[in-house]
Amino acid sequence: MSVETKFKDITTATFARKKRNNEKLTMLTAYDFSTAKYFDEAGVDSILVGDSLGMVVLGYDSTVHVTMNDMLTFTAAVARGAKRCLVVADMPFMSYHLSVEEAVKNAGNLIKAGASAVKLEGASEHILNVVKRCVESGIPVVGHLGFTPQYLNVLGGYKVQGKSAQNTMFIMNQAKKLQNAGAFCVVLEMVPEESAKFITEHLDIPTIGIGAGRYTTGQVLVADDILGKFSEFKPKFARKYADLHSIISDAAAKYISDVTNGNFPSVSEVFHLDDESISELKELLENNNNECSCSK
Numbered sequence: 001m002s003v004e005t006k007f008k009d010i011t012t013a014t015f016a017r018k019k020r021n022n023e024k025l026t027m028l029t030a031y032d033f034s035t036a037k038y039f040d041e042a043g044v045d046s047i048l049v050g051d052s053l054g055m056v057v058l059g060y061d062s063t064v065h066v067t068m069n070d071m072l073t074f075t076a077a078v079a080r081g082a083k084r085c086l087v088v089a090d091m092p093f094m095s096y097h098l099s100v101e102e103a104v105k106n107a108g109n110l111i112k113a114g115a116s117a118v119k120l121e122g123a124s125e126h127i128l129n130v131v132k133r134c135v136e137s138g139i140p141v142v143g144h145l146g147f148t149p150q151y152l153n154v155l156g157g158y159k160v161q162g163k164s165a166q167n168t169m170f171i172m173n174q175a176k177k178l179q180n181a182g183a184f185c186v187v188l189e190m191v192p193e194e195s196a197k198f199i200t201e202h203l204d205i206p207t208i209g210i211g212a213g214r215y216t217t218g219q220v221l222v223a224d225d226i227l228g229k230f231s232e233f234k235p236k237f238a239r240k241y242a243d244l245h246s247i248i249s250d251a252a253a254k255y256i257s258d259v260t261n262g263n264f265p266s267v268s269e270v271f272h273l274d275d276e277s278i279s280e281l282k283e284l285l286e287n288n289n290n291e292c293s294c295s296k
Contacts, residue, residue: 009084010045012140012184019206025218027208031057031074036081047082049075051090056224063149066092072113079114088142089115093150096120096130103130107139121148123174128181135182143178145171147190162191172199179205188212211237
């Protein structure tokens with residue numbers, strides 16, 4: 001008995017084809033079912049379940065507090081909403097650093113939760129071994145270079161990377177190592193446009209830029225930034241396409257006012273008993289009062 005497997009419209013092969021054809025790739029983060037559904041229906045190529053959820057959803061000051069359980073929960077929610085696009089899940093801090101075996105197990109659990117691929121940061125010898133073993137195990141991998149948020153404390157803050165020819169070459173060599181290890185794509189974060197262009201032109205696999213200029217194969221932004229929902233700060237490279245902060249605040253204020261003034265709910269927003277049930281309820285209430293009087 002054969003079981004038919006339905007593949008998504010967008011796969012790792014789509015990424016490779018767009019790189020060959022010099023077509024742009026689009027990626028957005030999402031952390032919940034409905035947002036993933038809307039982005040998927042809009043036609044985005046890929047949704048990243050980013051560990052940025054630590055800040056924009058869970059209220060942490062950085063991504064390092066995000067756990068595997070967090071990522072599994074949010075990945076599953078996004079996967080249920082995204083029917084056609086490629087879902088990439090971030091591997092959170094310390095989920096792939098202790099051993100290759102543990103890393104592959106954690107990556108596999110994210111795939112079981114619904115991800116099509118996983119993303120990890122850096123290109124150390126250990127990371128390259130993790131990438132190789134994941135790919136050998138059937139788990140597609142996206143690399144992440146330049147500014148790597150999980151290394152925030154080592155980098156000394158939110159700083160642009162690759163700001164010299166030497167540093168650009170270092171990042172390119174890292175990217176080539178990830179490519180050779182089997183990564184099908186590399187995210188370049190907060191690097192000069194010229195550096196990202198140079199790296200992109202010397203790789204066979206596509207690059208996805210975030211704060212990396214106009215010449216990467218594709219772009220990724222955080223959903224809460226493009227929707228204007230996260231107002232604590234706005235990165236230079238983020239473009240706001242909506243103002244959900246104002247919309248949500250205004251809606252809540254109107255709701256509070258309507259409840260306070262008795263304007264919500266209205267007659268059309270409530271349910272009613274029929275006349276027979278109302279009469280029965282009155283009779284039951286009267287009988288209950290009589291029983292209470294007799295017991296005194």
